[in-house]
Amino acid sequence: MTALHSDYTDVKKYDTFPKLLAYNAESWPDEVALREKEFGIWNAFSWADYNRHVKLFALGMHQLGIGHKDSVGIIGDNRPEWVYGEISSHALRAMIFGIYQDSLNEEVAYLINYAGAKIIIAEDEEQVDKVLEITEECPCVEHIIYCDPRGMRKYDDPRLMSHLDLMASGQKLDDEQPELYMQLVNQGKAEDVAILCPTSGTTSNPKLAMLQAGPMLEHCVAYLEADPKYPSDNYVSVLPLPWIMEQVYAVAQALISRIVVNFVEEPETMMADLREIGPTFVLLAPRVWESVAADVKAKMMDATRFKQMMYRFAMKLADKAAAEEQGKQSKLAYWLLFRPLKDRLGFTYLRSAATGGAALGPDTFKFFLGMGVPLRQLYGQTELAGAYTIHEPDDVDFDSVGIPFRNAQVRIDNPDHNGVGEVVAKTCGMFLGYYNNQAETDASLDDGWMHTGDAGYFKKENNHLVVIDRISDLAETSNGDKFSPQFIENKLKFSPFIAEAVVQGDGRPYLSAIICIRFEIVAKWAEQRNIAFTNYINLSAQERIYEMVQKEVETVNETLPEAQQVRKFLLLYKQLDADDGELTRTRKVRRGVIKEKYADIIDTIYSDLDVVHIDTVITFQDGNKSRVQTDVRVVDLIPSRPEATKDAV
Secondary structure, three states, X not given: OOOOOOOOOOOOOOOOHHHHHHHHHHHOOOXXXXXXXXXXXEEEEEHHHHHHHHHHHHHHHHHOOOOOOOEEEEEOOOOHHHHHHHHHHHHOOOEEEEXXXXXXXXXXXXXXXXXXXXXXXXXXXXXHHHHHHOHHHOOOOOEXXXXXXXXXXXXXXXXXXXXXHHHHXXXXXXXXXXXXXXXHHHHOOOOOEEEEEEOOOOOOOOOEEEEEHHHHHHHHHHHHHHOOOOOOOEEEEOOOOOOHHHHHHHHHHHHHHOOEEEEOOOHHHHHHHHHHHOOOEEEEOHXXXXXXXXXXXXXXXXXXXXXXXXXXXXHHHHHHHHHHOOOOOOHHHHHHHXXXXXXXXXXXXXXXXXXXXXXXXXXXXXXXXXXXXXXXEEEEEHHHOEEEEEOEOOEOOOOOOOEEOOOOEEEEEOOOOOOOEEEEEEOOOOOOOEOOOHHHHHHHEEOOEEEEEEEEEEOOOOOOEEEEEEOOOOEEOOOOOEEOHHHHHHHHHOOOOEEEEEEEOOOOOOEEEXXXXXXXXXXXXXXXXXXXXXXXXXXHOOHHHHHHHHHHHHHHHOOOOHHHOEEEEEEOOOOOOHHHOOEOOOOOEOHHHHHHHOHHHHHHHOXXXXXXXXXXXXXXXXXXXXXXXEEEEEEEOOOOHHHHHHHHO
């Protein structure tokens, strides 16, 4: 592991987020800390600016009566105002919890009531509306602070206040009592609960993990030893701030190492903004890496025949090099294809790139390593302050999640004859427990160790941790063949045409898959072939689309043992959606929901029928509903065995 860099701030001395920020502002007042793109222009904020905003936010909230152990909710896109609101809350020894900006009203109400929030910081009119619409359900909310004034003039709720008015109130108090803010900051303690971090909620409503300021900062130092960051490094914050890993990167590590955190203008401009910044490291979710790889392949569909030929040639060279030695690159492929591709994607200056939150398929991993992107897999949980394993730069293993940080302990409980058992771990930054949920805390913790619920093992040859799947998701066919749905799904999703796949087969005679097409790319493919369609439902039902996806599934099957091959599949008439409870807000599949919601479809797949008749109602984000009546075809990739025997006779 890399030695601790001398520029990292001493988190033993400055053991809370506001203390770290105040130290940075005093020591490096003019260095750039944050950037935000607005109206096409990058606006920079120094450490002194950062600290001043936090101070005025904090003093304004102090005037509103926010103090020790109160909870503050924050909802909206990634913006400087989010981190101002967060660290100012810590300065008052209050606890913050993030709410995903695309959460539905009932999800927002659940978290607000669970945390007992006295104040909500909302980005804009859309998020304010969510809070106001659930007013009667959330009597705990006393104040709502909004950051974007557009559209807010029509409201007259007495709880509403703009962040500028909040800061003006703070400025007045600061003029009267200039020592007050630092007095409040210095009262903060390392053991204060700073963050109530929502868990992913794959099986139920999310819980709130209580993370303490000091221990979390110590854990982030261990992380920085494993994957160093330095002052003036650039990071582009695109993953949602309620997620633990964005808290680690954009807030905690940024305070310790003084990296520059950049906020994009809109999620839709992410790749363009990322290229403008040319970050030195990025953290992207597996879904994003998969989407970038799929977009590259889609663009090649529009390229000239010569470029397509060169692309295929370079990819063969890259695959051959990787087959000879894991992580090896083809120099010719790099100069022919990957070097200009890296520049176009904004990855030219990357010194470190990471993925975490879910498994990333080996094929996608190989694609980016072949490009020269220094991609490494992370593994961790919200409860343990995020990641605690990572690949070393010269020891990347596609199948594993690397080795533990120096402060992490990992073991395998109840291993079988292959060494596979439950991953159990602890770190110095691990949570105190779940907020107001002692029963779940007791179920997860055992003598200071966290039971992750993941199945895994250590590789004998390099001691890397391999995580297979959730223990609850590991499955076995009625023939006794064991399989990991997630492993097969990741292989399927490497196809640019497949956005999502859910593999079935537990207790069944064979495996099947419910597949969602990647609409933008499949639509382009269809247009190039003059295939007429009207919408997602119509496109996914097209015969030629089925034929194309069938080839993709058959290609994956060739890489799998016979018992793990997908025998039947269908193309779902809609995309899986977090708003429908089918995915978590971090885009993980809720298998229990899928199994229950699509039980009739799954039963039909395992029957002799080759068509599923659909008659259902879809609710859109704006509340409008639409009735869907269509037929979904079931494709059987293996000919009927009795007929094959008869023909042979």
